Every structure is written in C-alpha cells, then in structure tokens.
Amino acid sequence: MDALLTSTFSVAIAEIGDKTQLLALVLAIRFSNKSAIISAILLATLMNHFIAAYLGQWAIGWLDPQWSRYIIAASFFAIALWVLIPDKIDDDDHRFYKLGAFGATFILFFIAEIGDKTQIATVVLAAKYQSLTWVVIGTTLGMLIANVPVVLAGHFSANKLPMALIHRGCALIFALLGIATLMW
Template identity: 70%
Template sequence: MEALLASTFTVAIAEIGDKTQLLALILAARFKNKTAIILGILLSTLANHFAAAWVGQWAINWISPEMATYIVAFSFFAIALWVLVPDKVDAEESRFYQMGPFIATFILFFLAEMGDKTQVATVVLAAKYDALPLVVLGTTLGMMIANVPVVIAGHFSAEKLPMKWIHRGCAALFALLGVATLLY
C-alpha cells in the first residue's frame, strides 16, 4: 500500500506544471471530446509507466541493496533539482491532430513522457518498491489526478497557479524522499 500511495502522491505533485500537463491543456482546447483525451492520457500513461517501472525493477536486480539505496536516493535528489526547472511544451505536433483526439493524445503523451521527470520518478519508485503493479497504478493515478481536471476545465490556465512555489514544494518533497530512502 505504501508503494501505491507514495507513487500516486509523488507523480501527482511532480506533474503540476509539467509539459504533459500543459499538453493536456492544449489538447483540451483543440478537441471537444474530453473523454477521448482522458482515455488517451490513461492508456498512454499505463503503457509508458509500465515500461519505466519494469526497467526500474529489472535494473535494481543487478546491483547490491546498499548501492541500490544510494542510487535511488541520489535519483530522488536529482529529480528534486530537475523539478526546479519549469517545462514548456514543444511546438505543436499538428500532424497528430489529424488522427483525432484519442490517437493524438495517446501518441503525444507517450512521446512527451519519454525521459520526463514523472517517467524517471516511475523508474526510481519501481526500484525502491518491489511492487511493479502498485507503482504503475499509483503513478498512473497521479497523472490522472493532475491532468483530468485540466482537461475538464480546459479554459483554466496553468499560469494562474503559483508555479514557483509549487515547483519548490515538489523539489522539497523529492529531497525528503531521498533523505527517507537513506534513513530507512
């Protein structure tokens, strides 16, 4: 249960102001079918985060438990610093928009998550907890918690949120996860 809650909370917080959340806002403004967008986010995140969690669990089997603790803690500290650099959405990928809201969302979200801090967090969480299904479920729930309200209220802009403070709070949470990893 700790893996599920930690994964959900970590990714929900890390996703605020992330490029995929900004992408959700763009997609919501572009397409009227919010259900297709939400379903695209859900399935894309499940696929992406399953692969990331699998890599995390695979990699952790090749190193000693002590070294794994240091690597996971260092990763949390690195993500804490990374969160302080705000994301921006790349130029619109209009060729995908022709495929409709579900396919466009699925492809664009999958690509945007590649190497993103929430994907890296998923790898690290899977390495920390030996519970792949719970980590994937938790990180996916975290993504949905952060992105579904943006899709539903597509006119709401992320610029209205105190992003500087949100990023600092998120960085502090990742740093605390790093410290907790070293202590426990």
C-alpha cells in the first residue's frame, strides 16, 4: 500500500507544472475530444511507466542491497533538485496533430515522458518498493490526477497556481523520501 500511495502522491505533485501537464493543456485547447486525450494519456503513461518500473526493478537486482539504498536515496535527492527547475513545452509538436486527438496525444505524451522527472521517479520508486504493479498503478494515477483536470478545463492556465510553492513542496517530498530511504 505504501508503494501505491507514495507513487500516486509524489507523481501527482511532481507533474504540476511539468512539460507533460503543459502538453495536456495545449492538446485540450487544440482538440475537442477530451475523452480521446484522457484515454491516450492513460495508455501512454501505462506503457511508459511500466517500462520505467521494469527498468528500476531490473537495475536494482544487479546492485548490492547496501549500495542500492544509497543510490535510491541519491536519486530522490536529485529529483528533489530537478523539480525546482520549471519546464517548457516544445513548439514543434504540431506535426503530430494530423493524427487526431488520440494519436497525437499518445505519441506526444509517450515521447515527452521519456527522461522526464515523473519517469525517472517511476524508475526510482520501483527500485525502492520492488512492486512493479503498485508503482505503475500509482504513478499512472498520479499522472491522471494532475492531467485530467487540465484536459477537462482546457482554458485553465497553470500560471494561476502558486508554481514556486508547489515545486518547493514537491522537492521537499522527494527529499523526505531520500531521507526515509537512508533511515530504513
């Protein structure tokens, strides 16, 4: 249950103001089929985060348990610093719009999530909890919690939120996860 709750909460918070959330906003403004956008976000996230979680569990199997604890803690600290850097969305993604709401969203979300903070967090969370299923479900729920409201209210602007405060809070959460990893 810790894997599910921690994964959901940490990714939902990390996603606020992230480039994929900005992408969700752009797609919601561009396309009227909100259910296609949400379905594509769900599928792209499930696939991407499954691969990431699998990689995290595979990698941790090769490391000495003592070293893995330090590497996981260091990764949480690195993510804590990384979330303090605001994301921007690429402007050249319009070439995928001809694929329609579902196709464009699926491809753009899958690509945007590669190497993104939330994907790296998924790798680290899977390594920490050794629970591929619960981490993938949790990180996917976190992505949906953060992105579905943006899609449904496409006119909503992320700059109405206290982004600096949200990013600092998210950094604190990942730092606390790093400390907890070192202590237990």
